[in-house]
Amino acid sequence: MNAQELDGILEKASELKVFFEFGQKTLPALEEVGSFVQQIGPLVDGIRSLSAITSERLPKATAQLERVNLSSEKASNDILNTVDRMMNQVEDLKRQVRSHLGAENLVESSRDVHAAIDTIAAKLPADTDLTSLLSAWDLHRQSISALQPSSALSASLEQLSDDCTNVMMAQQVQDITGQQIASVIGLMQAVGDVLRRLVADIGEAAPVESPEPVAPADAAVPPQGFVGADERKRMVEALLAKARSGDLRSNP
Amino acid sequence: MASMKFLVVDDSITIRRIITNTLKTIGYSEVVEAANGKEALDKLAAVAIDFIITDWNMPEMNGLDFTKEVRNASATAELPILMITTRGTESDVIEALQAKVNSYIVKPFTPQELKDKIDEIVKVTSVNAA
Numbered sequence: 017m018n019a020q021e022l023d024g025i026l027e028k029a030s031e032l033k034v035f036f037e038f039g040q041k042t043l044p045a046l047e048e049v050g051s052f053v054q055q056i057g058p059l060v061d062g063i064r065s066l067s068a069i070t071s072e073r074l075p076k077a078t079a080q081l082e083r084v085n086l087s088s089e090k091a092s093n094d095i096l097n098t099v100d101r102m103m104n105q106v107e108d109l110k111r112q113v114r115s116h117l118g119a120e121n122l123v124e125s126s127r128d129v130h131a132a133i134d135t136i137a138a139k140l141p142a143d144t145d146l147t148s149l150l151s152a153w154d155l156h157r158q159s160i161s162a163l164q165p166s167s168a169l170s171a172s173l174e175q176l177s178d179d180c181t182n183v184m185m186a187q188q189v190q191d192i193t194g195q196q197i198a199s200v201i202g203l204m205q206a207v208g209d210v211l212r213r214l215v216a217d218i219g220e221a222a223p224v225e226s227p228e229p230v231a232p233a234d235a236a237v238p239p240q241g242f243v244g245a246d247e248r249k250r251m252v253e254a255l256l257a258k259a260r261s262g263d264l265r266s267n268p
Numbered sequence: 269m270a271s272m273k274f275l276v277v278d279d280s281i282t283i284r285r286i287i288t289n290t291l292k293t294i295g296y297s298e299v300v301e302a303a304n305g306k307e308a309l310d311k312l313a314a315v316a317i318d319f320i321i322t323d324w325n326m327p328e329m330n331g332l333d334f335t336k337e338v339r340n341a342s343a344t345a346e347l348p349i350l351m352i353t354t355r356g357t358e359s360d361v362i363e364a365l366q367a368k369v370n371s372y373i374v375k376p377f378t379p380q381e382l383k384d385k386i387d388e389i390v391k392v393t394s395v396n397a398a
Contacts, residue, residue, distance in 0.1 A: 096289075184289060191278075191354070245374070249374060
């Protein structure tokens with residue numbers, strides 16, 4: 017072995033030393049990578065299992081919510097149809113009551129006739145026909161009085177009319193909840209889109225075209241419901257007053 | 269002003285019926301309905317309207333864009349517009365007022381509220397027109 021060959025061997029040994037040193041340094045890092053892969057294994061499996069949720073359960077839940085919306089809208093319209101009929105009937109009854117009330121002078125004139133017959137009968141006490149006429153007319157007068165609608169009936173009809181209006185106005189809740197449900201549907205679809213892309217990225221499925229959102233885009237802002245309604249109305253009125261006085265600031 | 273013709277714009281049939289019935293109860297029987305802003309613009313082109321009541325959240329064209337279209341057209345620029353919507357944040361109201369709605373109601377509303385708002389808008393617009 018000459019000196020040149022010895023130098024070559026030493027050079028190789030030096031390279032091997034560097035390699036082993038590098039190996040010693042990178043080994044812990046490689047172990048960490050291995051451990052990381054072991055740890056994220058279940059996570060990847062979990063993401064893969066989302067495939068079933070995104071492809072079946074989310075669309076099914078969305079469809080169910082849409083059916084809830086349609087059913088409640090149909091129910092509201094059925095209620096409004098009934099309320100319409102009731103309101104029409106109440107209005108008819110109110111008209112009839114008003115026309116009967118207009119005939120109250122009939123009671124008055126019947127009373128006058130009764131008084132006249134009574135006067136004549138007092139002057140001719142022996143006339144049995146007059147006595148019979150008097151009692152017959154008395155019955156007639158009582159019948160006419162009984163036919164007159166009481167003021168309580170008018171009040172009841174007014175109350176019925178107000179109740180019908182209240183039932184009608186309460187149907188607004190269908191629109192309010194409908195918009196909230198539409199917002200939830202929009203959110204579910206957005207989450208579904210993200211999950212589908214995630215599942216596709218880890219190679220489990222081809223990217224799926226997202227369905228058309230059912231809710232209008234700006235319905236994503238949920239309605240505030242009934243809580244604090246008075247306070248909100250006050251805020252609206254204050255802003256309207258500012259707008260009228262030209263003091264409305266720019267959109268914050 | 270009982271002869272005024274109203275245009276009621278809302279994608280909810282329920283709300284259109286409620287507003288139309290309420291208008292009739294308070295003495296306004298001439299009502300034209302539309303389900304969104306686009307349909308409402310078509311109705312405005314075909315029928316002479318005196319007063320617009322519109323929702324905000326609607327498909328095709330929302331109430332805010334519809335209001336801007338109405339204000340940008342010389343034939344309809346001065347029409348009174350009342351917005352009735354579920355959107356009730358301060359920034360919503362400001363945005364609607366900047367689009368030049370005349371007034372604003374947050375749902376749910378009462379018949380009296382609707383009547384008061386209409387009366388108020390009619391009074392203000394009559395004074396301004398005089």
